[in-house]
Structures are given as C-alpha cells and as structure tokens.
Amino acid sequence: MEQIHFLSFGSGSSGNCYFVGNAEYGFFIDAGISPRKVKAELKKYQIQLKNILGLFVTHSHxxxxxxxxxxxxxxxxxVFSTEKVHLGIDSNPMIARKLSASKKYIAHSEKSIIKDFEIECFHVPHDTHDCVGYSFQLRNKRLTIITDLGAVCDIAKEHIRKANYLILEANYDEMMLRNGIYPSYLKRRVLSNLGHLSNEQTAKCLVENWHNNLDAVFLCHLSGENNSPKLAYETIFNELSKNNIQPKLLFPLERKTPSDLYIFE
Ligand SMILES: [Zn+2]
Ligand SMILES: [Zn+2]
Structure with missing residues (x-):
C-alpha cells in the first residue's frame, strides 16, 4: 500500500502506455498500447481492470x-487531462470515437486527489495543443513522468528535483538523427524546442538536476530509427559518471516489450 508500483506496456512513437499505482489500485498514463496487450500484462501481475481508477493523458498525439x-x-x-489536450483529442481525425461520459478535466499545477495519491500536471513544450507531465505522490514518495518535450523548461526541472522515481524522454541520438533517413522537415521538427529530447539533452538535464533522493530513472520514448536502448543508456550513464553521479537505477524502456513491474521500496 505504501509503495509505488510502475510498469511500462510500451514506449515510443509506436505507442505509449504506463501503469502507476500501489498494491491495490492504480492509473494509466497515455493510451497508445492496445487493450489486449495491456490486459495480458495486468493479468500477469493480478492487477484488475476495475482497480484502474483513471487514465491520465499527456497530449493528443x-x-x-x-x-x-x-x-x-x-x-x-x-480520462483525465487539460481542456486543451481534450480539445486536441476531440479534433484528432484519427480518433473516430469521441470521449463523452469519461472525459474529466484537470488544470496545470492543480492537485487532484484520488484515494492515497496526489496527482499534479504541468505544461511542457511540444508541438501540440498542450502537453503535460505528471507527478504522482503517495505518502512522501513521488513518481514523475515527462515525455514528448523539445526543451527542459523550469517547471519540469522543479518536478525532477522533487521526484524519487523519474520517467524521462531520451528520444534520439543527435548524430543518428542528423545523418539518418528522416526528411529534413521532420529532422527540424524533432530537433526543435517543440520536438523531442535527445540523449545528450536528457543527460545534461539529469546532471543539472540530480539529487540524492532520485532512486530510479527510466528513459522513455526512444526512437526506433534514431536511437537504441544501449546507446541511450551509455550516453546518459557516461555523462552522469563524468560528473561523479552513480545512478541507483537507470533503465531504458523498450519500445514494444513491456517492462517488469517495479515495486519501489
Ligand atoms: Zn509521442
Ligand atoms: Zn508527441
């Protein structure tokens, strides 16, 4: 009950979905992985769908x-998100069936309390209507998810400095992207301040905002084309080492393979 549980069902441009909760209940973050696959994972860990108390959406992509x-x-x-993210979902032509009864609104920096969790969302820069990160606090522990951002803004830094467990984007290796097959408009988009974070940017951000209570860091939304779990891990681990930082747990989340269920002590 006192421990935060975390599980990734998949992470990256082919689909994102995570579970955050405790031993009794929890929440989904994002809805990019098929219910069939998610339900199979939940079953493995005896997590019942009726104990999923909310889905928190980061943005409308x-x-x-x-x-x-x-x-x-x-x-x-x-389905919780900001008014702008819901507008984005409503106007996304790829989402044929619209949300009605399940639609719930939250606002930036406003705390939502659901049972023992206090949940907060905050804006991050990305090329969409609105994009938010989430912090989930249970007792005195905090898990923060920040994905799809082109730059690390002050509010994101603030949340990283308060997090015990962090899921942070490390989308691409800059050289791989620049020399890769993406058309130039797409390269510009990814590289821009409204695109995605590179391994190098994520490493720098971690070095600058590191603190002793950061017990676990998961790298998320890795590109299949311009990155690999090994490269993301090594780039970030090496930069931390250079700055005398030894992460207790640093783990790159796979794009299509679900992670283990982590139960943080
Ligand atoms: Zn994305
Ligand atoms: Zn996005």
Whole structure:
C-alpha cells in the first residue's frame, strides 16, 4: 500500500502506455498500447481492470491516444487531462470515437486527489495543443513522468528535483538523427524546442538536476530509427559518471516489450 508500483506496456512513437499505482489500485498514463496487450500484462501481475481508477493523458498525439476511447467509453475508465489536450483529442481525425461520459478535466499545477495519491500536471513544450507531465505522490514518495518535450523548461526541472522515481524522454541520438533517413522537415521538427529530447539533452538535464533522493530513472520514448536502448543508456550513464553521479537505477524502456513491474521500496 505504501509503495509505488510502475510498469511500462510500451514506449515510443509506436505507442505509449504506463501503469502507476500501489498494491491495490492504480492509473494509466497515455493510451497508445492496445487493450489486449495491456490486459495480458495486468493479468500477469493480478492487477484488475476495475482497480484502474483513471487514465491520465499527456497530449493528443496518436501514439498516446490511439485507444483512449476504448478505455474511456468501453471500459468506463475516467480520462483525465487539460481542456486543451481534450480539445486536441476531440479534433484528432484519427480518433473516430469521441470521449463523452469519461472525459474529466484537470488544470496545470492543480492537485487532484484520488484515494492515497496526489496527482499534479504541468505544461511542457511540444508541438501540440498542450502537453503535460505528471507527478504522482503517495505518502512522501513521488513518481514523475515527462515525455514528448523539445526543451527542459523550469517547471519540469522543479518536478525532477522533487521526484524519487523519474520517467524521462531520451528520444534520439543527435548524430543518428542528423545523418539518418528522416526528411529534413521532420529532422527540424524533432530537433526543435517543440520536438523531442535527445540523449545528450536528457543527460545534461539529469546532471543539472540530480539529487540524492532520485532512486530510479527510466528513459522513455526512444526512437526506433534514431536511437537504441544501449546507446541511450551509455550516453546518459557516461555523462552522469563524468560528473561523479552513480545512478541507483537507470533503465531504458523498450519500445514494444513491456517492462517488469517495479515495486519501489
Ligand atoms: Zn509521442
Ligand atoms: Zn508527441
């Protein structure tokens, strides 16, 4: 009950979905992985769908929202996000079935309390209507998820400095992207301040905001084309080492393979 549990069902441009909770209940973050696959993982860990108390959406891009209506309208899970993210979901032509009864609004920096969790969202820069990170606090421990951001803004830094467990984007290796097959407009988009974080940017951000209570760091939203789990891990681990930082747990989340269920002591 006192420990935060975390599980990734998949992470990256082919689909994102995470579980955060405790031994009794929890929440989904993003809805980009099929319910069939998610339910199979939940079953492995005896987590029942009726104990999923909410789905928190970071932004309206399809890799985060593909199955939002299934979870919301078919399975009756309340779908929380800001007004602008909901507007983005409503106007996303790829999402055929719209949210109605399941739609729930939250605002930046406003705390939502659901049972023992205090949940906060905050804006991060990305090329969409709105994009938010989330912090989940249980007792005195805090898990923070920050994905899809082109630059590390002050509010994100603030949340990283308060996090015990952090899920942070490390999307691409800059050289791989620049020399890769993406068309130049897409390279510009990814590299921009409204695109994604590179391994190098994530490493720098971690060095600058590191603190002793940061017990676990998961790297998320790795590009299949311009990155690899090994490269992301090594780039970031080496930069931390250079600055005399020894992470207790640093782990790159796989794009298509679910992670283990982590239970933080
Ligand atoms: Zn994404
Ligand atoms: Zn995005």
């Amino acid at each position: 399809y890799d985060h929202t593909k199955y939002v209506s299934s979870w919301g309208e078919k399975y009756g899970i309340p």
